[in-house]
Amino acid sequence: MRLSTAQREAVRDVEAICSQEADSRQLRRRVAARLSRLVYWDAACFGTIDPWTLLITDDVSFGVPPHVYALAAHNEYMVDDVHKFVTLARSGAGVGILSRAPGELRQASRRLRTVLPTFDARHEVRAACVTDGQCWGAIALFRNGDQPDFSSAEAALLSAVSGPLAAGLRRTAYRPGAGVGITADRSGPGVLILGPRNETLTINDTARRWLDELTPSLPRHGSELPYAIHQVAARAQARVGEPDHTDPHTTEPTGPPVPRIPEAYARIRTRSGRWLTVHGSRVEGALTPDKGTAVVIEAAPASDIAEVLMLVHELTRRERQVLQRVIAGTPSSAIATQLHISVNTVQDHLKSIFSKVGVRSRGQLVARLLGQHYLPDPG
Structure with missing residues (x-):
């Protein structure tokens, strides 16, 4: 039309x-x-x-x-x-x-x-x-x-x-120069146990802190939960009885994943700019006789942040493969062997990655992608 x-x-x-x-x-x-x-x-x-x-x-x-x-x-x-x-x-x-x-x-x-x-x-x-x-x-x-x-x-x-x-x-999803870093968090993961209607049955202090980070504007009232928590909990409930699915972290996605019911897992940007991961799984016991949901919230690992940022910078499938190995500290010769390509081809991919991300070296590349989001502040 x-x-x-x-x-x-x-x-x-x-x-x-x-x-x-x-x-x-x-x-x-x-x-x-x-x-x-x-x-x-x-x-x-x-x-x-x-x-x-x-x-x-x-x-x-x-x-x-x-x-x-x-x-x-x-x-x-x-x-x-x-x-x-x-x-x-x-x-x-x-x-x-x-x-x-x-x-x-x-x-x-x-x-x-x-x-x-x-x-x-x-x-x-x-x-x-x-x-x-x-x-x-x-x-x-x-x-x-x-x-x-x-x-x-x-x-x-x-x-x-x-x-x-x-x-x-x-x-x-990625704002260069935001200056937000995720530092080591020694308080452990945040944990919630939700009932069959997603009512909060138990919650630890870390989870309360993360929930406040996820709440976008107005303070939470009573048992209200951010929308993302409901989404993960519903996905966890839906996966019960389903066969095992391909782990999205061990494959190279070329488009949206195709399993019938994907993982109950999401990467979320908080109000302060931090990246968190939220996992959901079914549980049952004394607190949840009708079967409830356990939700775990924690700081996102570098690999998760890198996955999102690879898409943000519109890297090709091969460029993502090269970048994953660069982040792991793999030299160009070893990358060439692992991917069955020449060293010159690896260098060509690196040049393209540098151009898309706006850097000139491997060190700048890793710092640009992960330094503002994950690596501890050197000061």
């Missing part, structure tokens, strides 16, 4: 926002504000997605109350439904209007019957934000029953801005 003049102007404005804004949450707020001039909504969610696990890791929401988070996460990962973000990202469709889904699928939609009514929504349009085969974000817009449904023209606008938004979210 051809975009109108006003829509084309909006796309250009979103492209400009995504090329200039350095903060992910502010970027999403500005994009939302620009889109709202052409697309009305009663509630909305602009989320970031881990491109390896396709878990939603953060959200900027408007009109979506926190009590909906657990229910929405349960729907996204534990039941069959139409227009899941994973499906939109992998299918190439990108955008889906709930009412335009085939009749049987729409009528069977548990999201339409159980999630949307909790905040008086009736109409929904969703978009997966994909660039270079990787999904970095998601948009969900809602209207109540007093408003008309979303139109094809509005869906076309979301489709047009989803690519620039994905590129912007990829770029803001």
Whole structure:
């Protein structure tokens, strides 16, 4: 569908926002504000997605109350439904209007019957934000029953801005010069045990501290948990009884992973700029007779940060292979042997990596990629 003049102007404005804004949450707020001039909504969610696990890791929401988070996460990962973000990202469709889904699928939609009514929504349009085969974000817009449904023209606008938004979210995943480092944390990992409805049964002090880091703006009240925790917990519950899956850390991803239910694992950027990993697994015992979820939060290892930053800098598959070995301290001759290429080819890949990252040497490369995010402050 051809975009109108006003829509084309909006796309250009979103492209400009995504090329200039350095903060992910502010970027999403500005994009939302620009889109709202052409697309009305009663509630909305602009989320970031881990491109390896396709878990939603953060959200900027408007009109979506926190009590909906657990229910929405349960729907996204534990039941069959139409227009899941994973499906939109992998299918190439990108955008889906709930009412335009085939009749049987729409009528069977548990999201339409159980999630949307909790905040008086009736109409929904969703978009997966994909660039270079990787999904970095998601948009969900809602209207109540007093408003008309979303139109094809509005869906076309979301489709047009989803690519620039994905590129912007990829770029803001790493902010050169932010000066934020993850130093050694001797307090150990944060641990939460959640009940069957994601209520907090027990939590240690470290987990409380990390949860405050993950809460984007307003203080947490009572048992409210950040959206990302609900996402990981729902994925952990969904994986029960599934066969073993390929570990995303031992393979070279060329696009979104393809296991039926990926790991209950996400890398998340905190308010202060730190990188954390969040793991989820099913547990049962005296505290959780109905089976609950254990969630572990800890500082991200260097390998996890490197994986994300390789995508941020748009490295090719072979460049990622070379960089992984550079980070490990492997000399060029050994890299050539391991990858069955010549030393000259290794040097060509290194030159390309240096250019993309903006450095001139191996030492600068490692410092640029990991120094601001992981390595302890030498002072």
